[in-house]
Amino acid sequence: MAITAANQLELLQTAEAVAREKMIDPDLVIEAMEESLARAAKSRYGSEMDIRVAIDRRTGVATFTRVRTVVEDEELENYQAELTVAQAKQYKADPQVGDEIVDEVPPVELGRIAAQSAKQVILQKVREAERDRQYDEFKDRAGTIINGIVRREEYGNIIVDIGRGEAVLRRNEKIGRESYRPNDRIRVFIKDVRREPRGPQIFLSRTAPEFMAELFKMEVPEIYDGIIEIKAVARDPGSRAKIAVISYDSSIDPVGACVGMRGSRVQAVVNELQGEKIDIIPWNEDQPTFLVNALQPAEVSKVVLDEEAERIEVVVPDDQLSLAIGRRGQNVRLASQLTGLDIDIMTESQESERRQAEFAVRTKLFMDTLDVDEFFAQLLVSEGFTNLEEVAYVDLDELLVIDGVDESTAEELQARARDHIEELNRKALENARALGVEDSLVDFEGLTPQMIEALAKDGVKSLEDFATCADWELAGGWTTVDGKRVKDEGLLEPYEVSLEEAQSLVMNARVQLGWVDPAELEAAEEDDAEDELADEAEVAEEDEA
Secondary structure, three states: OOOOHHHHHHHHHHHHHHHHHHOOOHHHHHHHHHHHHHHHHHHHHOOOOOEEEEEOOOOOOEEEEEEEEEEOHHHOOOOOOEEEHHHHOOOOOOOOOOOEEEEEOOOOOOOHHHHHHHHHHHHHHHHHHHHHHHHHHHHOOOOOEEEEEEEEEEOOEEEEEOOOOEEEEOHHHOOOOOOOOOOOEEEEEEEEEEOOOOOOEEEEEOOOHHHHHHHHHHHOHHHHOOOEEEEEEEEEOOOEEEEEEEEOOOOOOHHHHHHOHHHHHHHHHHHHOOOOEEEEEEOOOOHHHHHHHHOOOOOOOEEEEEOOOOEEEEEEOHHHHHHHHOHHHHHHHHHHHHHOOEEEEEEHHHHHHHHHHHHHHHHHHHHHHHOOOHHHHHHHHHOOOOOHHHHHHOOHHHHHOOOOOOHHHHHHHHHHHHHHHHHHHHHHHHHHHHOOOOHHHHOOOOOOHHHHHHHHHOOOOOHHHHHOOOHHHHHOEEEEEOOEEEEEOOOOHHHOOOHHHHHHHHHHHHHHHOOOOHHHHHHHHHHHHHHHHHHHHHHHHHHHO
16 A cells, blocks of 8 residues: 555545544644654665654645764764765765754555554554543543543442543442442542553542532532632541531621521532531631531530640530430541541540549649648649649749748748659669760750650660650650551650650750751751741731732
């Protein structure tokens, strides 16, 4: 088969037809044809030749050319695709190394095998172009809702026709009790679009929290317009969900706007999600207040927030415990997902028992260490004293407010507390030295004898050892394992050393050892301070906007 005048225009017509059918650029089809013809020509003239084909976009005429590169005499290796400067002078007046000499060669006739090979090249190029088009079309639509038609089910996964391609709704992304038949219409959320060797893979979801948020955006004009914002969504797909909203217009109630007249708006979302119950909650910047809202319909008596541990302790009336936890822990689990905090729930009676136990422990501590009777020890605890250090080093006036305590009694209490602390320090230092602690660690500012003893028991016996510690090893922290937050106990955590304090101690040790340049440290701190100020300014601008 030769490319003659009779079928030159047919090339262009074929390219146009394929491009229209596959919805790709006609130039891509013509380029595939050029490559396939070039391969066929190489099989005719020799694979070492650099044969190129150009098809005129108006006439369809295919021009076959051979390209040879000018090289130095000693670098000449491929006689078919290279030539020396002397040889190139036959074709060009002043050839230079690197120049390309192009001369036309006769068109080739395609045999049956060559024609089949050319067809495969064209089909492959067209498939690649089609995949690129599909990926480009859907990559920017990730995070949006799309309507599709169910085509078939494969191993529990639903294959959905989304117009210009197919997508996959995995079985774990379906709402539990849903089932579909071929040709059913389905509304889905585009969760992810990936470019893979076999073509773009489009993954759908109906269980993603973002799906619910997008449904509300479709049903509530105020959300679409940005007057109301969805701050957080937590779902137990098909069963229950919580959604937190905030209004940037004081005249619009965000909860009422999402519910709609007689519940019409929220009901439309509920129907789409197969009857999933939805709690709409007002967002609040204050985390404890937000949590109280998130635990609705349960009532909350008290909230204690531990920001460092990202945990929150909630106290509820005894008769509200089951309501706060919910069936199989659903209510508290969704509230935890919504707030991003670990939640501990206890009843008022349980909290009272714990308070009494702590009161008894502190009372006994003061009785044993200060040699006072139970009544006087209870007075100290009632006034808010929790440890010996507070008694020993507090201003004298804070002790004088206790009934029956005069100046001499207060001074005696402080003297006893300091004596006991000094004795504990002496014993701790003796134990640390017995464990082999070096003077470099003992003399380091910021560590108490008890801290040094705790470090020594864990093998940290010198300033060098201490300087290699991570801040979380000293202060403790939290890590996530299999989706659950796990506590990492810190060596100095019993002495209430915060993460920031641990960072400062470790950095000071490194500076003292000469591992860190103080000037660089100071510059880094200034940069951090500037970044913090910039972040605060950005937040302020957003709030003003």
